[in-house]
Amino acid sequence: MTGMNKLYNWWNERVDLDNLLAFLKHKTVPHHRHSLWYYVGGMCLYLFIVQVITGILLLLYYKPTAEAAYESVQYIMTEVPFGWLVRSIHSYAANLFIGLIFVHMFSVFLMKAYRRPRELTWITGVLLLLLAMGFGFSGYLLPWNQLAYLATNVGTNFAIMTPFIGKWLLVFLRGGTEVTGATLTRFFGFHVAVLPGLTTAVLGLHLLFVQRLGMSVPLSIEKEIAEGKAPRKEIPFLPNFLYRDILGWTLALGLIVLLSSLFPWELGEKADILKPAPPHVRPEWFFVFMYQTLKYVPKAVGVFGFAIAGVAWILLPFFDWKSNRGQPNKLYTVIGVFAVLYMAALTLIGYLAPGE
Amino acid sequence: MGKEKIPRREAINYLLGAGIGALGVATLIPIVKYIIPPAASGAGTSSVSAAKVGELGPNQGKIFKFGNSPGILILKPGGDPSSALGYVAFTAVCTHLNCTVQYREDLKEIWCACHNGHFDLNGKVMSGPPPTPLQEFRVAIKGDEIFVSSEET
Amino acid sequence: MRKILIFLNLLAAGLSTAYAKSSSCVDCHLSDTWVSDTTIASDFISGDIHFRMGLGCSDCHGGDPKRGFEEGDPDLAMNPAKGYKTPPNRLGTPEFCGRCHSDIEYMKRYNPRLSTDQLSLYRTSVHGKQLFMEKDTKVAICTDCHGIHNILPSSDSRSLVYHNNVPETCRQCHGSPQYMKGYKYNGKQIPTDQYEEYEKSIHGILVLEKGDNSAPACNNCHGNHGATPPNLASVSAACGECHAANRDFFNASPHKEPWKELGYPECEQCHGNHYIKPAGDEMIGVAEGALCIECHEKGDDGYAAAAGMKADIDSLEHALARAEETVKEAEKRGVEGGQARFDLGAAKDNLTRVRSVLHTFDPKQVSEVTSSGIKVAGEVEKTALKALGDIKIRQIGLAISLIVVLFVALVLWGKIKQVDSETDFVVRDK
Numbered sequence: 017m018t019g020m021n022k023l024y025n026w027w028n029e030r031v032d033l034d035n036l037l038a039f040l041k042h043k044t045v046p047h048h049r050h051s052l053w054y055y056v057g058g059m060c061l062y063l064f065i066v067q068v069i070t071g072i073l074l075l076l077y078y079k080p081t082a083e084a085a086y087e088s089v090q091y092i093m094t095e096v097p098f099g100w101l102v103r104s105i106h107s108y109a110a111n112l113f114i115g116l117i118f119v120h121m122f123s124v125f126l127m128k129a130y131r132r133p134r135e136l137t138w139i140t141g142v143l144l145l146l147l148a149m150g151f152g153f154s155g156y157l158l159p160w161n162q163l164a165y166l167a168t169n170v171g172t173n174f175a176i177m178t179p180f181i182g183k184w185l186l187v188f189l190r191g192g193t194e195v196t197g198a199t200l201t202r203f204f205g206f207h208v209a210v211l212p213g214l215t216t217a218v219l220g221l222h223l224l225f226v227q228r229l230g231m232s233v234p235l236s237i238e239k240e241i242a243e244g245k246a247p248r249k250e251i252p253f254l255p256n257f258l259y260r261d262i263l264g265w266t267l268a269l270g271l272i273v274l275l276s277s278l279f280p281w282e283l284g285e286k287a288d289i290l291k292p293a294p295p296h297v298r299p300e301w302f303f304v305f306m307y308q309t310l311k312y313v314p315k316a317v318g319v320f321g322f323a324i325a326g327v328a329w330i331l332l333p334f335f336d337w338k339s340n341r342g343q344p345n346k347l348y349t350v351i352g353v354f355a356v357l358y359m360a361a362l363t364l365i366g367y368l369a370p371g372e
Numbered sequence: 373m374g375k376e377k378i379p380r381r382e383a384i385n386y387l388l389g390a391g392i393g394a395l396g397v398a399t400l401i402p403i404v405k406y407i408i409p410p411a412a413s414g415a416g417t418s419s420v421s422a423a424k425v426g427e428l429g430p431n432q433g434k435i436f437k438f439g440n441s442p443g444i445l446i447l448k449p450g451g452d453p454s455s456a457l458g459y460v461a462f463t464a465v466c467t468h469l470n471c472t473v474q475y476r477e478d479l480k481e482i483w484c485a486c487h488n489g490h491f492d493l494n495g496k497v498m499s500g501p502p503p504t505p506l507q508e509f510r511v512a513i514k515g516d517e518i519f520v521s522s523e524e525t
Numbered sequence: 526m527r528k529i530l531i532f533l534n535l536l537a538a539g540l541s542t543a544y545a546k547s548s549s550c551v552d553c554h555l556s557d558t559w560v561s562d563t564t565i566a567s568d569f570i571s572g573d574i575h576f577r578m579g580l581g582c583s584d585c586h587g588g589d590p591k592r593g594f595e596e597g598d599p600d601l602a603m604n605p606a607k608g609y610k611t612p613p614n615r616l617g618t619p620e621f622c623g624r625c626h627s628d629i630e631y632m633k634r635y636n637p638r639l640s641t642d643q644l645s646l647y648r649t650s651v652h653g654k655q656l657f658m659e660k661d662t663k664v665a666i667c668t669d670c671h672g673i674h675n676i677l678p679s680s681d682s683r684s685l686v687y688h689n690n691v692p693e694t695c696r697q698c699h700g701s702p703q704y705m706k707g708y709k710y711n712g713k714q715i716p717t718d719q720y721e722e723y724e725k726s727i728h729g730i731l732v733l734e735k736g737d738n739s740a741p742a743c744n745n746c747h748g749n750h751g752a753t754p755p756n757l758a759s760v761s762a763a764c765g766e767c768h769a770a771n772r773d774f775f776n777a778s779p780h781k782e783p784w785k786e787l788g789y790p791e792c793e794q795c796h797g798n799h800y801i802k803p804a805g806d807e808m809i810g811v812a813e814g815a816l817c818i819e820c821h822e823k824g825d826d827g828y829a830a831a832a833g834m835k836a837d838i839d840s841l842e843h844a845l846a847r848a849e850e851t852v853k854e855a856e857k858r859g860v861e862g863g864q865a866r867f868d869l870g871a872a873k874d875n876l877t878r879v880r881s882v883l884h885t886f887d888p889k890q891v892s893e894v895t896s897s898g899i900k901v902a903g904e905v906e907k908t909a910l911k912a913l914g915d916i917k918i919r920q921i922g923l924a925i926s927l928i929v930v931l932f933v934a935l936v937l938w939g940k941i942k943q944v945d946s947e948t949d950f951v952v953r954d955k
Contacts, residue, residue, distance in 0.1 A: 047950050073406055087439070094860055094912070095410050098402035100919075249950040256944050263937040266395070270930035277923035280916075282857060384940050391933035398926050440863045441870060471874045486877045488769040501767045503739045 044250035045230075045257045048237045050127060055264050056120040057226070062265045063113040064219070066272075067151075070106040071208070078158070080204035082197030085160035086286040093283060104276035112272065114152055114302050117145050118359075125352045129232035130333035132340045137229065140222040142330045147215045149302060154207040156300055160200055161284030166297040168203075169195045170307075177319045196289065235342055298366065305362035329355075419521035422461065425453055425513060433475025433482075436520070441465055442472050443509060443520060448493060449480055456513045461520040462495050462506040473506070482506065530567065549594035549602050550582035559599070568675035575676065578635050585621075586612060615662040619647055622667045643667075646751035663704070670694055689732050691742040696720040710754055719743075722799035741767070760791040768792075774884035806842070809883060810835030833888040837895040841876055844902035848872065851909040860912040865905050872901040 027033050045054060077096055079088040092099035121141060124130060130138035157168045172195065175186040191198030240246045251257055299307050310318040338345040422436040422445045431449040435442050442464035451458025462482070464472050471486035481498060482491040489500035496505045509520045553559045554566035569576050575585070583590040588609030593602025603609045613621040623644035625631050632641050647653040647667075655661040670686055677684035685694045698704055702717045709715065723729040723743075731740035746763045747753065765772025775781060775791065784791060790798075795808060795816050808816050810831055811823075817831035852865045875898025882894050 073403065076407065090863070094863075097405040097408075097410065099406060100860070101402060102406055248952040250952050251945075251950050252948060256941065256948060259937055259941045259944065263934055263941065266930055266934050266937065270927055270934070273923060273926055273930070277919050280858060280860075280919075381943065384936065384943055387936045388933075388940055391929070391936045394929045395933050398929050437864070437867050440866045442867065469877055470870075471877050472871055486770070486874065486881060487767075500769065501739065503737060 040254050041252075043227075043230075043253035045253055046233045046237075047249040047251045048233065048246075050234050050237065051231075053123040053127065054231055055261060056116055056123060058261050059264055059268060060113060060116050060120055061219075061223075062261075062268065063109050063116065064215075066109045066269075067106065067113060068212070070102050070109065073102045074106060075208060080158070080201050082160060082200055082287070085158060085200060086283070089159045090283055093280070100280050101273070101276055104279075104281040105272050107281040108272050108275045110152060110155060111301070112268070114148050117148050118302075121145060122352060122356050125355075126349060127232070127234045128336065128339040128345065128348065129234075131232070131336060134225070134229055134232055135333050137222060137225040138333050139330055140218050140225065143218050144215065144222060147211055147218065151207060151211050151215075152300055152302060154203040154211065157200060157203045158207065159283065160287045162287050162291070163284050165195060165287035165289070166293050167299045168199065169293070170297055171299050171303065172199075174319060177316065194289075235339065235344060238342065301363060301367075304366035305359040308362045308366035419519055421517045422520040423518045425516045425518060427518075428453065428459075431477050431480065433477075435464055435472065435474070438463070438509075438520065438522070444473060444475060444482065445511070445518065445520060446475050446482075446493065454513070456511045456518075459511045459518065460493055460495075461509040461511050462491075463509070464506075466502055467497075467504045467506065468500070468502040548581045548583070548590040549592060550586075550588070550590050552594040553599065553602070554582075565674050571675070572677065573675050574678050583608070585625075586610065615666055616656065616660065618666045618668055619644055619653070619656070643750040646749070650748070650750060650752045651754070652752060663698075665698060669697070688738040688742055689736055691744055692720055692723055692729070692733065695743045719799045722797075726797075726799060726801040727803045728801060760793050764792040764796075770881045771884045774882060778884060778886045780886055804880070806835070806838055806880075809838070827886075830886060830888045834883055834886075834891045837888070837892045838876075838879060838883070841879065841895040841898045841902070844899045844906075845869070845872060845876060848902040848906040848909070851906045851913070855909040855912045858913065858916065860915055865908045865912070868901060868908070869905045872898050872905060874898075875901070 024033065045051070074092065077088060077092050077099070079085055089103065092103050094100070096102075124138070124141070153168075153171060157164045172186060172189050175189050176182040178185050187193060189199075189202075190196075191202040237246075241248050298304060306318070306322055309322070313321070332348070332351070336345055336348055339348070420436065420438050420443070422438075422443065423434055428434055428445070428447040430447055430451055430453070433444055433446040435444055437443070443461060444464040445459060445461045447453055447459055464474075466473050466484040466486065466489055468484065468487055468489050471484050473482050473484045473489075473491065475481075476483040479490070480493070482493070482495070483489070484491075484500070484502065487501050489502040490498040491502070491506050492498050494505075495508050497503070507522070509522050512519045512521065551566050551570060555563050557563055560566075569582070581590055582588070586609060587605075587607060588603050589601065589607040593599055626639075627641050627644045629641050632639055648657060652664040652666070655664045656666065672685055677687075679686045679688070681687060682689070684690065696719075699715075700717055700720045705715055705717050707714075724733060728740045728742075731737040732742050744752070745766070761772045761775050771792075781791075784794065796802075796804065807814055811818050811821075811828060812835075815831070815835070817827065821827035821831060848865075848869055852869055855865065875894050879891055879894040879898070883891050885891070
């Protein structure tokens with residue numbers, strides 16, 4: 017017996033590799049004109065892993081106190097070999113990660129992939145989006161620069177609007193009534209322990225469902241196949257689909273490294289609690305559409321509106337009976353397109369409008 | 373050329389292996405270099421190694437870098453170089469107009485050349501325009517290094 | 526309101542009876558059945574330093590403090606046989622205070638640190654000379670500045686002679702054109718705008734707005750009890766109390782002797798006396814608005830020196846600004862770890878120092894300071910540029926890794942094509 021065989025048998029006896037390999041060998045992925053979207057989810061997973069790795073590396077040098085945070089990031093950027101690269105990759109991949117989650121979510125929504133029996137995949141997916149935004153929000157503060165400090169101030173302020181527990185929630189988030197070094201340490205705890213723990217659990221479920229149920233095929237394609245207008249095509253996961261995944265991941269890595277090298281992520285100015293806030297404070301880009309909306313409607317209307325919209329968004333799949341029956345649902349398509357356009361428009365306005 | 377014609381499949385596999393190997397190396401090298409701690413001391417302006425024991429003679433001072441601003445370490449006249457009690461350390465930023473102060477061995481005082489400010493070895497203003505004393509740092513000796521820190525006790 | 530104040534004052538009096546001798550003077554003078562103005566006594570017992578030291582009315586005014594109030598007879602208290610004298614008029618006040626305050630043995634018992642030369646100094650001052658020789662009672666006497674029955678030590682921030690309150694106190698007379706009318710110095714009417722001038726000055730802003738008592742008030746330059754217009758041996762001695770380096774440089778400079786002959790008041794000649802602006806680099810040089818060309822003309826040595834010194838200072842500022850810009854850029858891009866910023870601070874010291882050294886009016890000394898500053902600034906800029914240059918190295922590393930990435934991508938593409946060609950995608954079984 018060769019060495020590889022011996023190794024295989026050792027593990028197989030203990031972990032039942034045969035079963036796993038059999039599953040993987042037989043796993044196939046539908047192949048049709050919309051199947052390019054199938055790669056986006058895997059790309060999100062890849063970027064998450066990139067974040068975990070670069071995050072752990074950053075943890076080796078980062079100091080989560082108001083006195084040392086900014087300096088420690090400066091240290092990483094200027095004294096640690098390739099520190100600038102690790103930190104910039106972490107920042108760019110974070111934004112790409114959240115951006116792709118939105119793409120993934122909307123592509124799933126517009127293709128109605130959330131329909132029966134994949135409702136739980138959808139719910140865990142939206143939860144993952146919220147967790148990712150939590151990562152983004154908490155991580156943004158960690159370099160403790162002036163921009164992040166102000167954005168956190170503005171962002172956490174909205175916690176007060178939660179009914180009944182608003183004040184408590186604000187104090188819980190900030191580690192006090194104001195944004196201080198205590199907030200920083202707390203956000204650090206969220207960012208490196210709480211959120212990773214929760215995400216691992218929810219992500220595990222999400223992937224479990226995906227493996228169990230396979231990829232959903234859009235209704236239009238199903239119809240074509242049923243009517244005999246096109247053959248059903250599937251490609252093997254191993255190795256065809258996986259090679260394609262890896263190709264995408266490689267190009268993504270290249271893009272991130274390119275951006276990191278040409279435009280290293282900036283340090284900004286160290287946070288100064290006593291400095292008065294400039295007029296144009298903005299949260300990170302993925303919150304801008306909400307922030308901008310709140311400039312046009314009364315705060316209470318805006319905050320509750322978004323809360324209700326969020327809950328509705330999670331539950332919408334349960335009410336899409338048409339898709340469950342295999343029929344096209346134009347209303348939901350309109351809702352989806354509207355959501356995308358609204359978010360895009362408000363984000364653009366938030367950045368381009370004069371006096372903003 | 374006399375070589376066997378390499379089947380295309382093996383060629384691609386070979387290239388793929390080589391390419392991914394190169395990518396792996398290109399990824400691992402920065403990670404490994406990153407993980408090895410650099411020579412420069414860590415970030416954070418609260419504690420810094422200012423000098424080695426024996427570097428200063430009695431009644432001598434040294435300017436060192438404390439974060440982004442200068443500090444001054446002095447071995448007092450008659451001070452024991454191996455004990456932290458023999459040293460004093462202050463910020464070297466004069467409290468008048470932020471010039472860098474220096475140690476005057478003849479006067480046994482800290483002196484600012486810009487407007488003739490004098491500070492004693494407790495950092496107190498003895499004469500001249502500085503309005504407040506120099507912020508004092510704590511001195512500790514670990515091994516053969518003299519550490520200066522701005523933390524409260 | 527008055528009654529509440531009186532009650533509180535009585536309370537304080539009651540509490541401080543341990544300190545003071547019991548006194549029928551205070552009892553009468555606090556009661557408005559006996560006197561019209563009870564503030565004299567209420568002020569006295571509420572914090573006057575003499576009262577706190579255990580002295581009573583009779584220690585200054587004489588009389589019998591034990592009798593008079595209960596009997597209802599003031600003459601028992603204000604009894605000449607017991608030493609009572611009517612309070613002095615303005616002419617007699619300095620010597621009245623001087624009875625104790627010039628008596629070394631007496632004062633030693635109360636405050637050994639307090640000097641006892643106030644009266645003798647006062648006699649030499651303009652106020653003193655006017656009072657004693659011209660019998661002019663308009664001038665300031667002890668009580669005008671210190672108060673009468675509510676005297677506080679000068680270290681107490683409520684005192685009229687607390688350092689930061691001094692300008693306002695002097696202003697009471699010296700700020701009033703009507704009051705000061707007719708008073709001349711060197712043949713000219715004494716101006717009354719000193720406070721307004723001082724208020725705008727760098728010293729005035731520090732004292733009056735920022736409460737910084739390390740900056741000078743009127744008495745720091747003019748003296749306290751011996752107050753005289755600054756006929757000091759030299760003006761530079763007054764300013765040099767704090768600005769010692771500038772004084773020393775000036776005294777060694779080529780301006781010292783000629784200005785003495787010309788009667789120019791040294792520091793004041795360029796910096797003014799009451800309205801001292803924050804000094805700026807535009808004061809030196811040969812450009813319009815510079816002070817040097819008020820005396821020096823093109824062609825003379827002074828003109829050349831002024832031009833040279835200004836040029837050197839400008840070069841240093843320019844070098845520092847450039848270095849600052851580069852360091853800032855490096856910091857922004859995240860390639861500056863603090864060393865350049867640290868060194869730049871040292872170079873900036875040179876700029877602060879040269880502004881002092883220029884009082885030597887010696888281009889050589891100025892250029893010594895500026896050139897070393899320029900050198901350091903240059904090195905800082907080099908360090909920062911090098912850090913920025915590291916960015917180029919990174920871009921090369923980037924190019925190499927991108928080539929590897931693209932290579933792998935290409936090969937993967939080929940591999941995909943290969944495995945695809947061996948696979949049938951069409952699902953044939955149900």
